[in-house]
Amino acid sequence: MNVTASTPTVFDVQRIRADFPLLSRSVHGKPLVYLDNANTSQKPASVIEAVNAHYRERNANVARAVHQLGEEATAGYEGARDKLARFINAPSRNELILTSGTTQSINLVAYSYALPRLKAGDAILTTVMEHHANIVPWQLVAARSGATVKAAPINERGELIVDKYLEMLTPEVKLACVTHVSNVLGTVNPVREIARECRKRGIALLVDGSQAVPHRPVDVQALGCDFYAITGHKMLGPTGTGALWAKREHLEAMPPFFGGGEMIREVRFSGTTFAAPPHKFEAGTPNIAGFVGLAAAIDYYESIGFEAIHAWEQQLLGYATERLREIPGLRIFGEAPEKEPVISFLLDGAQATDMATLLDLQGIAVRSGHHCAHPLMQFYDVPATLRASLAFYNTREEIDAFIVALLKVRKLLM
Numbered sequence: 336m337n338v339t340a341s342t343p344t345v346f347d348v349q350r351i352r353a354d355f356p357l358l359s360r361s362v363h364g365k366p367l368v369y370l371d372n373a374n375t376s377q378k379p380a381s382v383i384e385a386v387n388a389h390y391r392e393r394n395a396n397v398a399r400a401v402h403q404l405g406e407e408a409t410a411g412y413e414g415a416r417d418k419l420a421r422f423i424n425a426p427s428r429n430e431l432i433l434t435s436g437t438t439q440s441i442n443l444v445a446y447s448y449a450l451p452r453l454k455a456g457d458a459i460l461t462t463v464m465e466h467h468a469n470i471v472p473w474q475l476v477a478a479r480s481g482a483t484v485k486a487a488p489i490n491e492r493g494e495l496i497v498d499k500y501l502e503m504l505t506p507e508v509k510l511a512c513v514t515h516v517s518n519v520l521g522t523v524n525p526v527r528e529i530a531r532e533c534r535k536r537g538i539a540l541l542v543d544g545s546q547a548v549p550h551r552p553v554d555v556q557a558l559g560c561d562f563y564a565i566t567g568h569k570m571l572g573p574t575g576t577g578a579l580w581a582k583r584e585h586l587e588a589m590p591p592f593f594g595g596g597e598m599i600r601e602v603r604f605s606g607t608t609f610a611a612p613p614h615k616f617e618a619g620t621p622n623i624a625g626f627v628g629l630a631a632a633i634d635y636y637e638s639i640g641f642e643a644i645h646a647w648e649q650q651l652l653g654y655a656t657e658r659l660r661e662i663p664g665l666r667i668f669g670e671a672p673e674k675e676p677v678i679s680f681l682l683d684g685a686q687a688t689d690m691a692t693l694l695d696l697q698g699i700a701v702r703s704g705h706h707c708a709h710p711l712m713q714f715y716d717v718p719a720t721l722r723a724s725l726a727f728y729n730t731r732e733e734i735d736a737f738i739v740a741l742l743k744v745r746k747l748l749m
């Protein structure tokens with residue numbers, strides 16, 4: 336998408352904010368300014384009500400009962416799969432596994448796709464800017480198989496060095512991984528280009544889409560990857576929801592990861608046969624109400640449209656970056672030309688956690704810490720950063736309040 340920070344947009348943010356009950360609360364006697372959206376987003380009333388209505392009116396288990404409630408609960412759950420498949424343009428609803436989030440999605444690929452293929456001397460390629468969820472599962476299966484995990488480097492601006500990534504796609508690499516958008520830097524990675532090069536080399540590509548789907552339209556077919564992992568709670572949905580999209584040929588070849596009810600065709604002690612994907616990978620009772628909520632979250636995104644969301648968020652990102660750059664001694668981590676609205680920063684001489692605590696006392700919620708990205712912190716040689724991450728329901732006035740609070744904190748700590 337080619338929308339610049341200065342694109343004028345008519346965006347009725349106050350009307351949108353009215354849909355999010357939590358945004359009107361106060362914290363420590365101050366109006367809440369919620370800038371921790373990369374951690375988890377707030378939920379519109381329509382999502383909260385969809386979950387509530389499920390439990391009040393349609394609660395039953397899925398795929399087990401022939402009674403009316405069971406049919407309605409199944410329709411809600413399976414309806415969410417249809418919506419999610421459409422949301423990321425999956426070629427088929429049967430290629431979409433519903434999971435508890437990106438962490439489970441990636442672990443499913445690690446144990447079900449990667450582990451059976453890996454042998455000593457093989458490698459998995461990831462990058463220095465990944466969330467631990469796109470590093471540690473690979474280390475666990477590498478340790479079991481004698482494979483190694485390689486990490487492609489980034490530059491000081493927080494961009495992936497793509498040439499180096501492609502150079503590292505050597506014949507021992509059995510799976511390549513990359514985040515679509517960095518949760519710390521906001522950097523948008525060139526997934527299409529990486530996917531094209533992976534296809535040329537016959538290497539499957541997994542994309543961590545956790546931080547992309549809340550901000551931009553995703554089309555897995557246009558991206559050309561093999562696996563795309565998403566999490567529901569960062570995209571207006573309930574916690575404990577997410578999905579893995581994978582190409583049918585992979586899902587058919589992959590053995591199940593969890594065994595149990597709902598994932599079988601026939602169970603005998605002489606040998607069990609499994610259901611077809613996606614059910615082969617969905618043992619046990621899922622988070623039915625959560626997925627009903629996630630379906631409502633998708634409806635909400637679609638009622639606004641990503642063009643408007645993206646334009647507004649990019650305006651906010653441009654404005655917040657400009658205001659932060661005016662503060663002496665403030666360093667921003669992540670200055671790629673194409674970013675989603677995530678700004679990590681530090682102030683000379685101040686600890687990130689102290690700053691986050693003092694900001695909280697003024698009603699400003701930002702995250703401090705390593706953001707589950709130790710290798711990235713090691714690259715920048717810092718233990719932690721502060722991170723302000725924006726959503727389309729944030730306003731310029733909130734950014735002004737954040738800057739005023741930050742200047743106060745700076746005075747206190749300097």
Ligand code: PMP
Nearest residue numbers: 436437438466468518543545566
């Ligand atoms: N990948 C990225 C880029 C993330 O930002 C997160 C959440 N912070 C995850 C993976 C893990 O998501 P979840 O905990 O919802 O599974």
